[in-house]
Amino acid sequence: MPLCPLDRDVALAPDVADALLEGRLGEADAPDGFGHVAVLVRAARMPATADERAIGHRLVAAWTHVRRAGAAGIPRRHSGGR
Numbered sequence: 001m002p003l004c005p006l007d008r009d010v011a012l013a014p015d016v017a018d019a020l021l022e023g024r025l026g027e028a029d030a031p032d033g034f035g036h037v038a039v040l041v042r043a044a045r046m047p048a049t050a051d052e053r054a055i056g057h058r059l060v061a062a063w064t065h066v067r068r069a070g071a072a073g074i075p076r077r078h079s080g081g082r
Helices: 014-021 035-045 050-072
Strands: none
Touching: 014 035
16 A cells, blocks of 8 residues: 555545545545545644744744845846846
8 A cells, every 4th residue: 555645546536625625524534545634634724823823923033034134145146248
């Protein structure tokens, strides 16, 4: 048995695929081999917790800092005919 359903050819009916990706299927109701996908989709569709939002804000702040610091040291390209 493949480790991942994507390791094999799988044809899901469009309504089943929609239900899976919309989080309407639980692990037990998902097609064979897609239970973990159902769990992942349902978890991803849940509202973020306070801890997750706080981490997200810190990541955005850190990324902004890195981008600003990096931009100052990057030479600009000259648009010329050289």
